[in-house]
Amino acid sequence: MSVDIATVRRVARLARIAVADDEAERMTGELNAILGFVEQLGEVDVTGVEPMTSVTPMDMKKRVDAVTDGGKPADIVANAPATDENFFLVPKVIE
Amino acid sequence: MTDLTRLTIAEARARLRAKDFTALELTDAYLGAIDAANGELNAYVKVTPDHAHKMAAQADENLAAGKAGDLEGIPLGIKDLFGTEGVHTQAASHILDKFEPRYESTVTANLWADGAVMLGKLNMDEFAMGSSNETSHYGPVKNPWRAQGSNVDLVPGGSSGGSASAVAAWLCAGATATDTGGSIRQPAAFTGTVGIKPTYGRCSRWGTVAFASSLDQAGPITRDVRDAAILLKSMASVDEKDTTSVNLPVPDYEAAIGQSIKGMRVGIPKEYRMDGMPEEIETLWQKGIAWLKDAGAEIVDISLPHTKYALPAYYIVAPAEASSNLARYDGVRYGLRVPGKDITDMYEQTRAAGFGREVKRRIMIGTYVLSAGYYDAYYLQAQKVRTQIKKDFEDVFSAGVDTILTPATPSAAFGIADQDMASDPVKMYLNDIFTVTVNMAGLPGIAVPAGLDSKGLPLGLQLIGRPFEEETLFRTAHVIEQAAGRFEPTKWW
Structure with a gap:
């Protein structure tokens, strides 16, 4: 799978990172290089394999x-x- | 008087207790060395002389009263990732501008409780993302090592490049570091120092800036194996504030130093013999095998079939977790804020200005692989592969292998602004090819200096252990250290 510049813009929007035009173009190439590299994971037969949720076999600690x-x-x-007065100030969000 | 900065932690500990010199004298020796060298090496992003003097004075009182802690008066450097109360904590990022937490990380609190002295905060790759310390907002760190007859500046590795450089250049007695894919072991190998990433859950992650929570672990970088055992004993603890902190007592790691490895079974994984690996790395590996055999270990050929998939799986899991962890940097609660025309624009402008190129790249990858329609193909597949990587190790350990010997890195330190690495992010990622499997499986791994290459640059070997058997690693690494000797750079800075 590879991404185009429109996908890069959509992902940047999801990640809340403003991306300039030349930056989006460069990122498209870089992201495709990385996605090309991780593609080989598809070769691994994972039939019946559970996805890892914890590296250490332990019950999550609970506290009172x-x-x-x-x-x-x-x-x-x-x-x-x-x-x-101990409140965080942000730009107005309600019209 | 001898140069106090050349003493190991163990030596300094003995001489402080013998009243040969005071903690203040030792601290001043280090502060002087930092002052003289940091302009060149850029290992520290913040030096804290006032804190250091106060802590050293307290240490001298404790030493005089016969109440010395395990690290009483030992001056340490702290990676900028650890939260230190009232002191610069920015993960070497612009987005955490001026952040000074109102809390202390568990790891550093443990060190101070044992009497250690803080010299300052150490440079690193931004948010620990990098293998050369070049992604830092504070600029690259220089390796105190240079190739013979060359004055070209080399990287110290990363992400704990400031920690490794400072330890190798005698700018602290030891340093804290963290390792998500190799960030302790690779810089240790590049600088001729010792670095251990303990088992996941051994050191509390509380108060340390998060990168990839299921992989991050703290550990020490030191000048020798004994010092690594001393520091890890203090850094490790059982912590109620970290739900992944494992409820096991911390052993006296130092007691493992000098124990025999006779009869120990050492596995040699054939998958770590990579295509295009320099001959020198193979030679070093064979030397390591011979040393352990001479010391009475039994060498066993083993297979870890999923090794080649560890790095690609890592580059899904780690960015996915990072994209989630780094969502908190939005210009509201701490750090940088860039004004925008509305709140979303403020978030986007702040994050665009605050994060560096590599961090943005990883957030983007992470956001993409977690986005609707791609989660199963990427993230779920990677987590399944991760299960298989861990199973490879479980199989060899249950077949009776005690520890695994591999090279630490596929090469020696490379140049700052290396064009090959700069043009292709994947080339840089390949630095972690031998170390990243250990994080994916949550195991302990130690890098120990084992020799010099033909240019006179240090190379390291890695030992991988069973979960919570760090003692086996200290024991075996000490055997390698005894056989290989220790390596120090020639001072040019």
Whole structure:
């Protein structure tokens, strides 16, 4: 399978990355090189093989459903580019 | 007085306890070395002298009071991927501009609890994506090694290139690193240092910037095998904050150093004899086999039939996980924000400006293979192949093989801005051909220096072990180290 420039634009949109025209063209070539490389996986007979979900045979650890941390809004917003009274500020999303 | 920066961790530990010098003196020796060398090597992205002095002073108090921890007063470099409270943590990316977490990663917290001293944060490939440390927002790191009679700058490997360069150039006693496809072992091999990626689940991933969560593991890069055992013992722990942290006690790895390997069964996988592999790599491998045989090990030919599919499967699984992990960098909660005409435009402009070329490429691949209509063909197929790769290893281990010996990399260090690598991303990816299988199967792997090539550049061998049998790797790597000797670059910087 290979991708065309329209697919690259669609994927860039899904990934939320703005892509200029020349960049989209270059990415098409690079992505096709990588997709060409991974194509060989189709050769492997995986009939009856379960997809891996965990490399270590273990049950997921569970903890008590209790509050173990919190009460530190100033820490949470400390690194944000724009905040107001411990809220994150974003461009208007509701008209 | 001898140059304190030349001491191994074990040597420095003994002499600090003997009061031959203080932790402050040792720390100042390293800070001086960094000051003199970093302009040239670019191994550190942030040096933290104030933190270092404070931690060293505390270490001296503890040493004087006879309460020394395992790493009391040992100055370390920390890869920029580990969250360090109040200190530069950017995964060498522009998108995490000015990020200083309000928390400490479990791995670094373990080191500080044992008395270690932080010298600063180390350069790396952006988000640990790369094999040459050239994708860093802070520019490439130089390898302290150069070919004989040459002044051409070489890469230190990646993604933990800053860690490997700093350890080899005596800019820290040891360093933390991480390995998703070979990012500890390949740079260790390129710089004549020792690097171990422990079993998945041995070191907590909590507080470390995520790349591919099912593959990422932290581990040390050090100047010798004993030091790697000392550092791993401190870095590893059982952590309630990481659901994949395995509930097994951490052994005293150092006790494995010097134990005999008599009767150990060492597997030699025929699939690691690649077409076009340089003769020197094959020769090195044969030397390694001879050393282990001389030490009483039994050499067994083995087959790992799915080896060639590990790298292509990795380039589906790792980008898929990365595209999901890196979705959080959107200009809202931390790091860079580029204004846009609406919120979507703000996301798109921020991510376009904040991520480098290789990171964007991998996010794009990951998004594509997870998108509707392609999931089964790519992602599901890759995860099934991954099951087979793991089964290859399980089969040889259950047939009685204790450890597997392979080359660490298909070549020695290459030049910065190598044209072949720059023009074809797949060529760069092939650097990890011998290491990536280990991440796909969640196993431990160690790279140990084993010789120099005809140009005088270091080459390494890799040992792969059963899950949670890191001790076997330390034992066997020490045998190789004893036979091969240690390798140090000639100082030019």
